[in-house]
Amino acid sequence: MRSVVVRRSPVHGKGVFALRTIKAGERILEYKGEVTMWDRAVKRYQRDGRADGHTFFFGLSDGRVIDGERGGNSARWLNHACVPNCETVEEGQRVFVIAAADISTGDELFIDYQLSVEGRRTEAVRAAYRCLCGAAGCRGSMLGHARKTARSERQPGRR
């Protein structure tokens, strides 16, 4: 029995919703797509003019990215939340979405994108990955903490 369905999300665009109760720790689906380089994926994203807050990228720990827009499945519609009810586990270059909490039928599923972008985080880059999840703990960005963080980004006053 399918555990999730893709439909319109009140948060953003399309989202992924539970069709049944999902227990914490349950493996829900795989995040599929083409494995490629970050700069390539970002260039495609910018070229398509989709700087709308919904990316189809999943960053792998080896520095590459799964681009869910190419060969992806319904996992690409998972919206970002800074306090998500799902987490992701990387196995080799495959990624699985796991319930981080008990999820009720009809709930929207979220993951924390924790995106990392190679190169400088310009205003344009930051704007493209702005977070609008609205959670109390929202950090205002779908970008995670980069391994090499520019000093200027650590200064107080930045959201």
Ligand SMILES: [Zn+2]
């Ligand atoms: Zn947020």
